[in-house]
Structures are given as C-alpha cells and as structure tokens.
Amino acid sequence: MCASAARGCFFTGSNPAVKAASSFSNSASCPAERAATGLGGRLPRKEAVAPSGRSWAAASKAGRLSSRQGRKRCFMAWRGRKKRACLRVLLRPFTRAMKLHHVLAALLVTASAHGGSFTLEKTAAGGAIVKLDGQFFTEFVVDQANKTYLWPIIGPDGTDMTRSYPMKTVEGEQHDHPHHRGLCFGHENIGGYDTWAERSTFGEKPSDKTSARVSHLGAIKHRSITEMKDGEKAVLAVVADHVDAAGKKIIEEIRRHTFMVKNGARIIDVDIELIATEGDTLVDDKKDAGLSIRVPSEMAVDKGKEGKGTGRIINSEGHTDGDAWAKRATWVDYHGTVKGASVGVAMLNHPSSFRHPTPWHVRTYGLFTANPFGLQSLDKNSETGAFTLKKGEKITLRHRFIFHTGDEKAAKIAEAYADYAKEP
Template sequence: MRSILIFCLMLAVLLDASAQRSETVRIVNDHIVRKNSIVKFQLKSAVGKENIYLIDNNKKKYPVQFLKDGYACAIMSLNPGEVKSFKTIRESGSASKAEVLLTEAEAKFTVNGKQVIGLQTGKKDLPAEIEPVFRRGGYIFPVLSPSGLSVADDYPLNHKHHHGIWAAWTKTEFEGRKPDFWNMADKTGTVLFEGIKNTESGAVFSTLESRNAYFDVSVSPNKKVLDEDWQIKVYNTEGDEKPYYVFDLELRQQLSSASVLKLPEYLYGGVGFRGNGEWNGKDNAYFLTSEGKDRSNGHATTSKWVHISGNISGKLSGISILSHPDNFRSPQPMRIHPTEPFFCYAPSQAGDFEIRPNQGYIARYRFIVYDGAPEAAFINRMWNDYAHPLVIK
C-alpha cells in the first residue's frame, strides 16, 4: 500500500512538471498587416490548459485559449512577413476575461466587466404596444459600443419584427405552401428559440452555441422546417488606434424533414441588422460599403463589408458588418433601406436557390462596433484578417 502511495505521489509530481514545462512557439506572418489579430497555433502539450500565456523577447505576455479543433489561439499584432518566437508560461490568477453570463431572459457577453452584446431568449415581457405574434428570441440585442451606446434597436414600432441582429427567410416555398418566417404578423411562419447548448468564457474569447427552429404555421399541426444553430464568439480585443468590440456569428441551417425549402428571388431575407431608433430618416443613418457606395447607390449591389453609423445622443457611433468570402454567393448582394436604419445581406436577390436535405446553409459574419467615423482602410484591414486568418500548422 505504501509503495502505491509513493508511486502516485511521484506520478503527480511528474505530471505537474510536464504541465509547467515551457514550450517554444514560432509565429510566421504572411503578407497581411495584422493588428489585434486572432492567431491560431499548435501546442504540443495537452496538459494544463488553464492560465497559459505566450511571452515574447520583450517580456510581453499574451493570454492563450484552446479551441475545440485542438488549436490554441492568442491575440497579437504582426507586420507583414514578421517572425516572432514565444515561450509558454503558466501563471496563477486570472487574466482579463471575455465572459458569458446567463439569465433567464438574456445571455450577456462582457469584456472586462462591460457588456458588449446580449442574446435574447424571448422571455422578457413585451412592450405594451407589441402584439404577442411578434414575440421572438434567438437574436442579438443589445449591441453596445465601447462608450456604452446602443447601436441597435429592438421591436421598432414601424417594423415590429426587426430585432438587433437576427435571421429569417422571407419569400419561401415548402411542400406547396409559402411560409414567411420574416413577417410574423402574416401568421404563416415563425422562428422559435429552442435554447442554449454550450457556453465558454476565457482570456481570449467567450462563446455560446444556441438553436432556433423555423416553423410553418400555415398548416395544422405546425411543421418544423429548419433547425438553425448559432455560434457567437466575442473577442477580448484592445484597439490600438481606438477602442472597438469584435464578435462573430456563424449560422448553420439544416432541414428538419426530407422536404426541400425553396427560396425564390426576393428583395431581403437572411441575416439582418436594425440600427438605433435615432437613425430613422433618410439623412440620419450613414452607409458605406467596401466598394465605396452609400445609401443612395448601394442597395442591390454586392460588398465584402458595410458600415452603418449615425448620431446617438449627439455622438457618432456605428457598426461594421464583414461578410466571410466563403458565404453563399459571396460577395453577397445587400438590402439597404432608403429611409430606415435597416440592412440585410440578401443572397436571394441574386436569384432562386434551395436548401436541400443533407446539404444545409452556412453563413458567417464578423461585427466590429466602435465610436466615431468609419475608416475604409481600417475596415479593409479587419476584413482581410477575417477572410485570411493566420493559422500556424
């Protein structure tokens, strides 16, 4: 018995020593300027994944967080072609964190104690002027700037079915019927929030996985059409030029039956954004696209990104929406409303398509929220970093 105890103690010491052993990581950047970039790399040791940092030759420390695919990641800045070497260290105590805090009505994403966004579950009381048919969950609201301004709106009275950042299809055909999942007041289709599956907080990012369900309510009993899985990821970024928040949305849709969902050509549908109520009116919201277009000439054109901004309580603030190059029909066409702060990447503008069994639909977008005027060079740099991430294999 005594020999077994000694063996266990020795094994524990060896495991602890292995966890403490430093590892060298060599990061070689490509041709892209990277500032506060999410860099992925591999660590050989699978032991002791908590409180790991990279430390460079100048003794600057970079928190490390592990991903489900086995890679580790850290946020750092790199010049084109730059090569940097790091050592891994472990330190007790917690670094600044990106966190997910769950309540019945909302999942709150915070960075260093300040809320960035929320995921609504549909459990809040509706405003008195909103009819029950408009109740929704499974969308992002609020969307806050670093100064605390809310750049999004929820249940606006002129479009009660608009919600911060949300997703729905509009013109559809399913089993001979035409459910509209966007315009809920028509009572042919709806989207229900089914729940949160996983959450994770960490020094580099926080993440949440949730599910929505699309129902055809034009038939009795109502029939589920789509399962829609969301992954939201909020990064613990610190802007060098200016403060900004960065978060990603990945959306995956799968049919719930063997029936095809047809999506005829239409003006809007997909992932939408509704801006702050003060941005209502043709001259109160400003649009800038990656192709240099604005509200007057940007609708029904395509873009890699769009920035939407306006004054809130006398202060200019806004959001950049970056569309991933792997998205369906990328660069995707856009719906830009002529008088309201509404935007949507709308792949159905480019013609009919279908979601078929075992095929699915995937969409990815990155959002950058900051105060002040948009700068095309800044957004282009952020899009390049998003479209071509640095992965060290």
C-alpha cells in the same frame, strides 16, 4: 508639505521663484527646506558657509571679487541650489502622481488593444446575457418574438448600437417595422413560411393583401444552448428549429456567436448553418431575408419624422447611402452620431459565406441586412436566387459585426476585412 514651505514656494505672490528665494534667504526653518539643503536651521550671514565649503569672504577673495560682490554671488548660487532642491522635494508627490497616471493610461490602452474578458450567464428563459469586464454588453433573447435576437448591443463608448423599438419605447425613435429586432435572422419564405415578419408587422386589422402572409407566419424556435465559453474570445452556440404555423419543423439552424475586442472595437461573429433535416426545402428569392441589424434612429441617413439623419452608408466598392442598396460588396459600414458620439457598425461578409460577395439590403432609414437570397428581388436583371435545399444539405452564412467609434476610415474597416478574410 509644511505650511511655511507651502507659503514660500507656491501660495504667495505671482512669481513662485521670487517668493521662494525671499523665503529661503534667512532661514531653513521647515522640514522640506532642511531635507533639500541639509541645513539644520538659521544661517548667520557673516559666518555662513558658501557652496564651496569656505566662508563668504574666502570665497570672494578666491574669485578676486570684492567682499560684497563675493558674498552676493555666492549667496545667489547657494540660494538657487537651495530653491531647486526644495522644489524637487515639494514636487515629488506630483511627479509620482503623473508617473502613475501615465502607467494607468498605458494599461488602459493595452487592455483596449488586446481585448477584455467576456462572461456569459444563462437566463431563466433559456437565453444568455453577455458581459464584458463585468458590464452588460448584450443579451440573446429567445422568448419575446417569433425569432431569436441580440438586444441591446452596447458599443465601445457605452452607446446603444441598436434601435430599442419595439422592445422598449424611447422618445425620438422611429416606430416602423416592429419585426426589425436588434440583431436577428429571418427569411420571408423558407418551406412556405415567413420568419422575417411577425404578427405585429401587419397591424391589428391586416388587409386582404397581407392576410395571406399572416396565415403563413412561421417562427424560429430556440431549442438549446450547445456551448457557452467565457474569456477574451467568448462563444455562445445555439440550435433552433424553423417551424411552420402549426409548429412543425421545416429546417434546423445552428448558430455560433463569437465575442471579442480588437483595437478598441467590439466584435460579434455570427456563423449560421441552415440544414434541410426534414426533407427537400424551397428557399425562395425574397427581398426581406437575411442577417440584419437595425441601427439607432439617430444613425439613419434619412431624417424621417423622428430620426435626426446623421448617418452615412459606405461599402467596400465605394457606393454610399442609397446607392449601396442591392449592391454586392465584401463589407458595408453604417456610421453616424448617436447622443453626441461618433459611432458605427460594419458588417463583413466572409469569403466562405453562401454566395459571397453578398448583395446588401441596406436602407437609409436604418435597416442593415446581408441578403444572399433575394438576387432577383434586389436586382430585376439578375437570375432568380430561389433554390431547393436537398435533404441533408446545408448552406453556411458567415458574418462579422464590428461596433466602433468614428467612421470606416478611423475604424480601419478595409484592413479589418483583409484580416477577417484570411481566417479559415
């Protein structure tokens, strides 16, 4: 844009149209003006050519107007055409920029709807880091506790969707239950040993009551990664051994994580097979058992000492907050405000999963667990959930985690479950 056009069209006075008309009344002195009007320079008023191609006088006579009126009307028409053409030339870069903006926005919406690309990188410890479009999404940690876990997990708007404690100390977080690590699986008693709790659960000096549990602490030992696949639907499959206090194998666990993005939400499917490879194995009825995630302290329903208590729990049957505990449901959503962002995580129980629909050990302080094992522990009026897994037999647990923005309605969790339930 030339300086004279800029001064005339945009940067002088409060009325650009008036200034443009004033600037263009005597001359077409800038490149933009010449390009817009096809004029090469100054227009003498008496001999100027009207828009019709005739002189001002001829144009006024043809219109049966006085020479003065004709000149005025024809000049105003010419000036309006000239002004509009010049403005089109000057605004062309802005118009193109706006079109580019809309194109980019459309591409982002399309990418969000159809998902990004995941890449998996093996860690030195034998776990894996999962990236989405080159950015960190989560890590499968295998060597920091008596169980494996995913932590941290980054939501669709960049929010950390899991509590950091005990892996990392963050000011303002709740520091209870150190065995609640990110997204993990554990059970208080399979084959007589506990993989739910860990040594730090009981403090430096366990009481007489808890000493027995300490002596029966087991572990879920990662053995190997059996499959790693990148792409829009990435896969991390692993095998692990549940072992007793001496490291002897009790049962085998095959776990398959599937990562994807749908409608802007980030999804992790966790399919677990527990196989009695070593012999008949008792799987006891315990409250503290199942597949869990510990939500951020700000997302908890309870305010607590550190938590801000912005959260809400709701399940597929309409039970909310504390009333959702121990209830059977096909899905549960836990949402709240974290660092000013409205976010949530839904956990879906597939129809083929063991004892579907599962009871939920979901707490208002932030624990979120699908527990099909503790039937009587969660509801004293129920029959016992304890059973013996015969040698060679297995049970399958299938769940989907949806990390989303907004509440369960905004994230359309009911519709998402209907789609998930149709999957084989």
